[in-house]
Amino acid sequence: MNLERAALMLMPMHLHVDAAGRVLSAGSTLQRMVGPVRDFDAAFEPVGPVAGASLAQLAAAERVFLRSRADPGQVLRGRAIALADGGLVFNLGLGIGLVEAIRNHELTDRDFAPSDLAMEFLFLHEANNAMMDELSQANLRLEEARRRAEAQAFTDPLTGLSNRRGLQLSFEALRQGTLHAAPGHFALVAMDLDRFKELNDSRGHAVGDAMLCEVAARLRAITRSCDTIARTGGDEFVLLLPGISDPAALEQLGRRIVRRIEAPARIAGAVSRISASLGVAISSRYARIDWSRMESDADAALYRAKREGQGLLRIAPGDHGEAGLAGGRGNGGV
Amino acid sequence: MHGLVNRSIEYFARQTHGDAVWTAAATAAGVDPRGVELMCEQDDSTARRLLHEIAALVGCSPPELAGDIGAWVAQRSAIRRLLRFAGRDFASFVTTLDELRGRARLVLRDLELPAISVAPLPRGWKLTPACDEVWLHALAGVLHAMADDYGVLAVIEIRGDAILVDVPVVDFNEGRPFSISDPSVGAA
Numbered sequence: 001m002n003l004e005r006a007a008l009m010l011m012p013m014h015l016h017v018d019a020a021g022r023v024l025s026a027g028s029t030l031q032r033m034v035g036p037v038r039d040f041d042a043a044f045e046p047v048g049p050v051a052g053a054s055l056a057q058l059a060a061a062e063r064v065f066l067r068s069r070a071d072p073g074q075v076l077r078g079r080a081i082a083l084a085d086g087g088l089v090f091n092l093g094l095g096i097g098l099v100e101a102i103r104n105h106e107l108t109d110r111d112f113a114p115s116d117l118a119m120e121f122l123f124l125h126e127a128n129n130a131m132m133d134e135l136s137q138a139n140l141r142l143e144e145a146r147r148r149a150e151a152q153a154f155t156d157p158l159t160g161l162s163n164r165r166g167l168q169l170s171f172e173a174l175r176q177g178t179l180h181a182a183p184g185h186f187a188l189v190a191m192d193l194d195r196f197k198e199l200n201d202s203r204g205h206a207v208g209d210a211m212l213c214e215v216a217a218r219l220r221a222i223t224r225s226c227d228t229i230a231r232t233g234g235d236e237f238v239l240l241l242p243g244i245s246d247p248a249a250l251e252q253l254g255r256r257i258v259r260r261i262e263a264p265a266r267i268a269g270a271v272s273r274i275s276a277s278l279g280v281a282i283s284s285r286y287a288r289i290d291w292s293r294m295e296s297d298a299d300a301a302l303y304r305a306k307r308e309g310q311g312l313l314r315i316a317p318g319d320h321g322e323a324g325l326a327g328g329r330g331n332g333g334v
Numbered sequence: 335m336h337g338l339v340n341r342s343i344e345y346f347a348r349q350t351h352g353d354a355v356w357t358a359a360a361t362a363a364g365v366d367p368r369g370v371e372l373m374c375e376q377d378d379s380t381a382r383r384l385l386h387e388i389a390a391l392v393g394c395s396p397p398e399l400a401g402d403i404g405a406w407v408a409q410r411s412a413i414r415r416l417l418r419f420a421g422r423d424f425a426s427f428v429t430t431l432d433e434l435r436g437r438a439r440l441v442l443r444d445l446e447l448p449a450i451s452v453a454p455l456p457r458g459w460k461l462t463p464a465c466d467e468v469w470l471h472a473l474a475g476v477l478h479a480m481a482d483d484y485g486v487l488a489v490i491e492i493r494g495d496a497i498l499v500d501v502p503v504v505d506f507n508e509g510r511p512f513s514i515s516d517p518s519v520g521a522a
Binding site: 102103106107108109110119120122123124126127128129130131133134135138141145 | 338341368372419437440441442515516517
């Protein structure tokens with residue numbers, strides 16, 4: 001075998017044409033991809049940096065890019081060398097379109113020269129996909145675990161209501177107007193159970209805990225899904241009510257809450273009765289919405305309610321001070 | 335040891351013997367039964383403890399279990415495809431096993447597979463992996479599974495620190511179909 005024949009056999013993607021573009025020989029893999037080729041111009045179109053180039057110009061280019069006319073999605077790249085007789089020999093390759101070409105033309109490892117890294121490339125491609133699949137599975141599991149942990153971190157384990165951290169998060173979301181499409185004003189209601197300590201002392205902590213759960217259920221029943229209900233301490237609750245800033249509406253709601261909580265509860269075979277006092281801070285009464293300010297104002301209003309009796313609701317004056325309370329003073333007694 | 339190795343042990347235990355076996359073995363081995371962390375380098379002794387616990391629960395020896403895991407892993411469709419890429423027939427698969435370590439590293443920098451030297455025998459090969467007994471059995475399991483995959487009748491025997499692969503019948507059956515271009519061909 002002479003060198004010429006040997007060289008062409010080593011290149012399954014070669015193309016040998018004469019000066020007129022007639023194909024003298026084509027590699028086996030190239031033929032699998034573009035079909036039998038007789039004429040260069042009929043089979044290929046130079047594209048990219050060599051678009052419109054003649055055979056002589058292709059021989060001068062450092063890299064040639066040829067689009068297959070039979071399969072226009074397929075661009076081969078390679079190099080052409082001019083021969084003494086005016087002909088050209090091309091050695092072509094698949095470049096980055098390798099994976100697709102292999103799929104489209106059902107190529108196998110026999111179609112590539114053993115020195116070609118095509119199989120290694122394909123191996124890496126598959127290995128990469130397999131690892132990515134595995135990793136995204138692992139990520140999903142982690143994400144789920146994170147969500148669970150987060151939900152636990154923001155939940156009061158006894159009642160399933162929000163805890164203090166969950167409450168602050170909801171407050172922050174409200175403050176930034178992200179919880180609702182239309183950011184508006186809201187009310188922060190601090191609630192404290194009346195006669196709870198007596199219940200706890202007389203009937204034991206288990207009954208006390210059951211009562212707290214009962215209160216949580218009643219609060220859930222009476223509020224909307226957009227409201228946040230939190231238990232922030234032993235028998236202390238906080239409600240965040242978006243969209244409600246009218247004192248009269250709040251007093252109305254307060255009365256409903258107190259009535260609901262005062263309804264007799266049957267726990268461990270005996271009926272117990274408690275009540276609740278409420279203190280409210282309304283965001284529209286503040287120039288600057290601040291968590292600790294609103295919380296302590298709601299607490300102060302709550303203490304006032306407790307001082308004045310049981311089952312009462314008092315509204316904090318906010319920035320306006322006591323003087324601004326004239327018409328808005330809460331009188332939510334039941 | 336790479337987390338992937340322990341993850342394989344976990345999947346094998348769960349799929350072959352059930353979640354209860356995995357949970358019991360993981361708890362006894364001091365591993366979080368919710369699942370192995372995939373991309374973390376883990377203590378070599380973790381895999382050993384897991385194998386020991388699972389083997390005790392299912393009533394076999396750790397090397398036997400490693401053989402089962404090797405065969406099982408080689409049949410997972412993604413791994414099986416990667417292994418088939420190494421050779422168009424069983425002979426070229428076995429004779430290029432010395433590349434396995436390099437291929438694994440190409441994919442995962444930290445995945446340390448044992449180096450395997452391959453020497454020809456009149457009707458097969460002698461493989462000498464640089465590894466302990468457990469890995470040796472795991473590799474023998476892979477070879478069993480791949481011989482079946484290629485449709486070759488092979489007798490695979492562990493002798494000392496080597497694996498002898500004897501192939502009395504090369505074209506035993508068709509084997510499992512495989513296509514480089516189409517992952518659905520021969521998929522489980």
